[in-house]
Amino acid sequence: MSPVIDPDLQQANQDAEPLPIGERLVRNACISRAQMEEALAFRARQQDDHKGALIGKTLIDMGYITHPALLDCLFHQLTRERVAYHLDRQAETIIRFTGVEKTLDGRKVLDHLDLEIPANKITAIIGISGGGKSVTLKHMVGLMKPDRGEVWVGDQPLGQLSTRELNRVRRRFSMLFQEGALFDSMNVLDNVAFPLRETTSLAESEIRRRVETCLQEVNLGGMGHKYPDELSGGMRKRAALARALVTQPEIILLDEPTAGLDPIIENAIHYLICDTFMRTRYTIVCISHAVPAIFDWCHHVIVLHRGRVLASGPSLEIRYSADPTIKQFISGDLDGPIQVI
Amino acid sequence: MLTKASPPVHCCLLAPMISFVRLLGQYTIEFVSETGKIFLFLFAVAANAVRPPYRLHNLLKQIHFIGVRSLFVIILTAVFAGMVLALQGYYTLTRFGAEGLLGPAVALSIIRELGPVLSGLMVTGRAGSALAAELGIMRIREQIDALEVMGIAPLQFLVAPRIMAGLVVLPILTVIFDVIGILGGYLIAVQLLKMSSGVYFSGIESTVVMRDIVTGLIKAVSFGLIVTWICTFKGYYAKRGAEGVSQATTSAVVLSSVLILICDYFITSVLL
Numbered sequence: 001m002s003p004v005i006d007p008d009l010q011q012a013n014q015d016a017e018p019l020p021i022g023e024r025l026v027r028n029a030c031i032s033r034a035q036m037e038e039a040l041a042f043r044a045r046q047q048d049d050h051k052g053a054l055i056g057k058t059l060i061d062m063g064y065i066t067h068p069a070l071l072d073c074l075f076h077q078l079t080r081e082r083v084a085y086h087l088d089r090q091a092e093t094i095i096r097f098t099g100v101e102k103t104l105d106g107r108k109v110l111d112h113l114d115l116e117i118p119a120n121k122i123t124a125i126i127g128i129s130g131g132g133k134s135v136t137l138k139h140m141v142g143l144m145k146p147d148r149g150e151v152w153v154g155d156q157p158l159g160q161l162s163t164r165e166l167n168r169v170r171r172r173f174s175m176l177f178q179e180g181a182l183f184d185s186m187n188v189l190d191n192v193a194f195p196l197r198e199t200t201s202l203a204e205s206e207i208r209r210r211v212e213t214c215l216q217e218v219n220l221g222g223m224g225h226k227y228p229d230e231l232s233g234g235m236r237k238r239a240a241l242a243r244a245l246v247t248q249p250e251i252i253l254l255d256e257p258t259a260g261l262d263p264i265i266e267n268a269i270h271y272l273i274c275d276t277f278m279r280t281r282y283t284i285v286c287i288s289h290a291v292p293a294i295f296d297w298c299h300h301v302i303v304l305h306r307g308r309v310l311a312s313g314p315s316l317e318i319r320y321s322a323d324p325t326i327k328q329f330i331s332g333d334l335d336g337p338i339q340v341i
Numbered sequence: 342m343l344t345k346a347s348p349p350v351h352c353c354l355l356a357p358m359i360s361f362v363r364l365l366g367q368y369t370i371e372f373v374s375e376t377g378k379i380f381l382f383l384f385a386v387a388a389n390a391v392r393p394p395y396r397l398h399n400l401l402k403q404i405h406f407i408g409v410r411s412l413f414v415i416i417l418t419a420v421f422a423g424m425v426l427a428l429q430g431y432y433t434l435t436r437f438g439a440e441g442l443l444g445p446a447v448a449l450s451i452i453r454e455l456g457p458v459l460s461g462l463m464v465t466g467r468a469g470s471a472l473a474a475e476l477g478i479m480r481i482r483e484q485i486d487a488l489e490v491m492g493i494a495p496l497q498f499l500v501a502p503r504i505m506a507g508l509v510v511l512p513i514l515t516v517i518f519d520v521i522g523i524l525g526g527y528l529i530a531v532q533l534l535k536m537s538s539g540v541y542f543s544g545i546e547s548t549v550v551m552r553d554i555v556t557g558l559i560k561a562v563s564f565g566l567i568v569t570w571i572c573t574f575k576g577y578y579a580k581r582g583a584e585g586v587s588q589a590t591t592s593a594v595v596l597s598s599v600l601i602l603i604c605d606y607f608i609t610s611v612l613l
Binding site: 170 | 478482483484486487489490491492493494498
């Protein structure tokens with residue numbers, strides 16, 4: 001007997017099929033196939049330095065699509081993928097916490113935490129301040145060690161690895177810290193090039209090419225000479241994101257990428273994360289207080305409360321959860337199970 | 342009518358004693374734990390320093406920062422230390438009719454004692470505080486965590502070059518201090534007090550032996566280690582924001598200076 005296939009799920013999966021950006025734009029009728037082929041041919045004719053240019057940028061330069069329209073198209077694609085994920089929930093687990101406990105300054109920050117991060121999806125970790133979100137993120141990359149329990153990245157238990165093995169696992173990660181953590185003594189270009197210069201044997205010309213591409217991806221092209229203290233908060237975050245992208249990691253951890261930014265820049269950062277995900281398909285784990293906006297930008301949501309997972313699942317499911325604590329957190333009401341005053 | 346019973350006398354005496362012993366115990370534990378942490382830090386840095394990759398550029402940068410940029414303050418201190426030593430020494434030696442020994446007195450004081458100690462203290466004030474503050478800021482701004490995430494050992498990348506630079510630079514600064522200090526003494530003795538230049542220098546030549554110079558250099562290397570070790574340790578483990586960095590910087594300078602003086606006494610008593 002053949003399995004019964006849900007037609008909605010089949011359609012959602014077809015819509016959500018990961019494709020190169022150019023192909024996706026054609027499939028979504030944002031540009032014609034002729035325009036895409038023309039852009040590809042144009043890019044191929046360019047000098048070596050420009051061959052690596054992004055297809056999206058080439059299409060914008062040729063006037064076939066505007067930048068906002070391109071981003072909008074990518075956002076709609078992410079929405080389709082979120083619906084598909086909500087319906088079938090199929091994803092491999094890339095990071096797993098089993099019974100993790102951590103006490104800091106006499107306070108139990110993580111209390112028997114069990115969680116799973118799906119691979120090649122955008123996962124948001126939300127929850128009230130002091131709930132253990134940043135500590136959780138630092139455990140994922142081995143910056144903190146659990147008092148009890150284990151953190152697994154793929155099939156590797158971080159607590160049992162030697163320093164060399166841990167460093168090898170860390171190279172699968174990139175992290176964007178809350179304040180960016182850019183080195184003050186270096187300009188943006190050197191900051192972004194830093195991990196490549198220190199951890200790879202790439203030629204300087206190749207490093208520069210990659211850095212320029214990454215800076216273009218985060219819309220900081222031509223800003224490489226500026227120092228971190230000459231940049232605005234949003235630009236610093238974007239420069240830090242470029243540094244996170246330049247090593248081509250498998251997993252990107254974002255610690256409150258939109259904290260302290262105005263709503264327009266916050267939106268721009270969300271588009272940027274979406275754009276990055278569509279191009280690279282990296283696993284992205286993001287701590288965010290941008291509730292409810294963040295539900296539109298991620299596949300999976302984990303709600304942390306008092307060091308434990310209160311809820312974990314597709315963003316659409318968590319968004320409309322009946323749990324009073326989650327409802328209160330999303331609505332921001334003072335009245336409810338979370339007492340802050 | 343009921344009256345409240347007063348506590349027994351032994352209770353009144355015991356309570357402050359218990360709290361005193363508790364406080365003493367707490368400070369002892371903190372002291373032992375901090376000392377252990379400081380030594381473990383040094384061992385970890387040493388292990389990281391011998392492991393490739395070797396970043397010569399980082400070492401040269403730190404030599405420039407700790408050494409070259411401390412040169413002005415070292416020269417200034419040395420000139421005036423030599424001058425005041427000559428002035429004071431002359432009036433003391435005149436009382437015994439031994440002013441001919443001014444050259445050796447200035448030279449030995451500077452080479453064996455003042456050169457390494459004052460160089461150590463000046464480097465602590467100028468470069469040590471900056472090292473602690475720089476690492477402290479890197480810690481609270483998560484730049485050290487960022488290095489770890491990139492798979493770069495911060496002890497190897499940030500701390501080892503600074504400590505190695507301290508070991509290389511302080512003996513050089515001490516030698517410069519010695520030379521300038523002796524010349525400062527010469528200025529006062531010959532130009533101001535009209536002593537013969539031959540008497541000043543021949544006394545130095547006949548009195549100062551290699552052992553004096555080696556003692557001074559051993560002290561300089563030890564102080565170079567103390568300054569960079571303590572200051573990087575304090576900065577590396579700074580916490581609690583800007584206040585934490587300022588506390589780390591202050592305690593780095595105070596502890597380094599005190600340790601330099603304590604260490605100076607012990608080295609002197611061993612090598613004398």
